[in-house]
Amino acid sequence: MDDNNPFVGRQVSISKKITYSKQQLDAVNEDLRANILEDSTLLTVNQVVYGAAVSAFPRERHCLSIEARLRQRISQLGFKIDRSRKQVSRIQCVIEFETTQRAYTPRIRRIAAELRWRHHTLNKSTLLVIKEESLNKLRALVTAKKSLEKRLKRLVDNSLFRSSPSRFLTPKTDVTGNYPTPERVEAFWTELYGDQPNVNANTPALHDFKAFCREHRRQNADEESPAVSVDEVRSALNGSKNWAAPGPDGINVFWWKKLTSTHLHLARIFTSYIRADDPIPDWLVEGRTVLIPKKGDLSDPKNYRPITCLNAVYKIFTKILNNRILQEIEPVWQQIYEQRGSKRGLSGCKENLIVDRCVLQDAIYYQRNLSMAWIDYRKAFDSTPHELILYLLKCLGVNP
Numbered sequence: 001m002d003d004n005n006p007f008v009g010r011q012v013s014i015s016k017k018i019t020y021s022k023q024q025l026d027a028v029n030e031d032l033r034a035n036i037l038e039d040s041t042l043l044t045v046n047q048v049v050y051g052a053a054v055s056a057f058p059r060e061r062h063c064l065s066i067e068a069r070l071r072q073r074i075s076q077l078g079f080k081i082d083r084s085r086k087q088v089s090r091i092q093c094v095i096e097f098e099t100t101q102r103a104y105t106p107r108i109r110r111i112a113a114e115l116r117w118r119h120h121t122l123n124k125s126t127l128l129v130i131k132e133e134s135l136n137k138l139r140a141l142v143t144a145k146k147s148l149e150k151r152l153k154r155l156v157d158n159s160l161f162r163s164s165p166s167r168f169l170t171p172k173t174d175v176t177g178n179y180p181t182p183e184r185v186e187a188f189w190t191e192l193y194g195d196q197p198n199v200n201a202n203t204p205a206l207h208d209f210k211a212f213c214r215e216h217r218r219q220n221a222d223e224e225s226p227a228v229s230v231d232e233v234r235s236a237l238n239g240s241k242n243w244a245a246p247g248p249d250g251i252n253v254f255w256w257k258k259l260t261s262t263h264l265h266l267a268r269i270f271t272s273y274i275r276a277d278d279p280i281p282d283w284l285v286e287g288r289t290v291l292i293p294k295k296g297d298l299s300d301p302k303n304y305r306p307i308t309c310l311n312a313v314y315k316i317f318t319k320i321l322n323n324r325i326l327q328e329i330e331p332v333w334q335q336i337y338e339q340r341g342s343k344r345g346l347s348g349c350k351e352n353l354i355v356d357r358c359v360l361q362d363a364i365y366y367q368r369n370l371s372m373a374w375i376d377y378r379k380a381f382d383s384t385p386h387e388l389i390l391y392l393l394k395c396l397g398v399n400p
Contacts, residue, residue, distance in 0.1 A: 006043060006283055010050065010250040018057045028056050029261040036262070042269045043281060045262055046249055046313060053255045067159075070152045077145040084138040091115065091131045098124050180301045185291070188301035192382050199387045210395045216332045217397035225399050228270040228320060233263045236319035240312075247287050247311035256312055270317055284314050329396040 036048055090111045097108055104112060116122055119130060161168040180188075200206075242254035256262065272278040291304040298304075326333075326344065333343065340348035356372075363370040377383075 005248070006047075007248045007250065010248075020057050024057065025258050028052050029259060032259060032261040036265055038268075040265060041281075042266075042284065042313065045265050045269070046251065049255055049259055049262060050249065050251055052259060053251065067152065067155055070148055070155065074145060074148050074152065077141055077148065081138065081141045081145065084134060084141060088131060088134045088138060091127055091134065094122065095124060095127050095131070098122065098127070178299050180299050180304075185301045185304075189306070192379050196385045196387060199385055199391060201391060206391070206395075209392070212335075213332050213395040213397065216335050218328065218331060223399065225271075225274050225324075228267040228274065230263045230267050232320050232323070233266050233270075233316060234260075236316045236323070240315065240319075245288075245309045247309050247314065248283070249311045249313070251312055253312045253315070256316065266313070266316065270320060273317070274321075284311060284317070287311070287314075325393070325398055328398045332396055 032048060032052065036045060040048075093108055094112050094115060097104060097112075112122060115127070119126065121127075157168065237253065237257050240253045240257075242257065243252050246252050256266075269278070273280050287308040287310040289306050289308045291301075292307055294303050294305055296303045333339070340346060340352055342348070359370070359372070362368070
């Protein structure tokens with residue numbers, strides 16, 4: 001096994017087309033309880049879960065979606081249309097040679113022999129009838145293909161509107177250029193992620209924030225972190241999409257939900273990570289990154305949006321950490337009324353837009369002067385130094 005990549009040879013995703021029953025799940029969970037040792041590492045648990053998902057549950061036979069079947073049928077009709085057009089063209093060539101009484105060329109001789117073998121005649125009137133029948137068949141095929149293409153477009157548009165209305169309503173923009181080289185992509189993102197600027201903790205703003213946090217935060221910041229419970233693991237799994245794209249380990253959230261015998265081991269392992277009893281393995285924090293084109297020149301790396309598929313077990317761990325951090329900073333967070341984003345129970349963008357509209361309408365109605373500025377930071381979340389995040393968490397009293 002490759003130490004740098006323990007998931008070599010795994011499928012990218014385990015198909016959701018499976019057949020299973022509660023009795024099967026119970027039997028697999030019993031086997032896992034008996035075979036996963038108390039001191040098993042996270043990689044061992046991960047390997048056992050993947051093996052159970054692949055071997056214990058048979059997959060259903062692959063079934064094409066409606067969209068795939070439509071595309072397949074359109075492709076078949078396109079092949080038939082090309083063949084019919086070729087047939088009409090060949091018949092027309094033979095008719096023209098018969099009309100002008102010219103000598104056949106070797107190619108036309110082969111076509112004429114094929115027509116005589118198929119229709120038993122080269123009579124001009126008969127060939128004209130055959131040509132008209134072929135044209136009628138061609139028109140029917142073209143009409144059927146156009147009908148299926150319209151149906152496919154409706155299906156794709158409806159699916160896109162259900163999943164993302166904004167993408168459906170956004171007008172499509174032309175993109176130009178070739179794909180960037182891997183070296184250019186790596187250089188562009190290294191500039192954002194690779195170099196972390198130094199944080200000056202002596203700035204007045206950070207001093208004021210630290211004093212504000214000291215006044216409102218909880219007073220138990222130095223206590224040892226409590227052990228992760230099974231309920232925390234299950235709470236982190238609730239609400240997660242069963243078949244969202246997995247990370248490099250190829251395990252969907254569905255399997256971590258259903259194989260409940262692993263939850264106790266996950267709680268034990270996560271506790272050891274939080275208390276720094278065991279180091280967090282490198283493979284846990286790795287992901288599969290896909291660059292999605294946005295608009296403009298596609299040879300420029302900045303015109304891509306990176307989407308990273310992380311391992312499901314990593315998402316479980318970070319969700320537990322996120323829930324704990326939110327509980328710790330709640331007393332301070334509730335006192336920061338100016339903050340609209342990243343707060344539970346608030347729609348930050350919507351509320352800010354509503355406030356903006358109200359202010360503008362008020363200024364227009366009462367004919368007041370108004371100056372307003374919106375600042376959009378380039379890669380704001382991506383370029384925030386990790387040192388600054390850790391410093392702010394310490395100010396907020398988050399248990400280290």
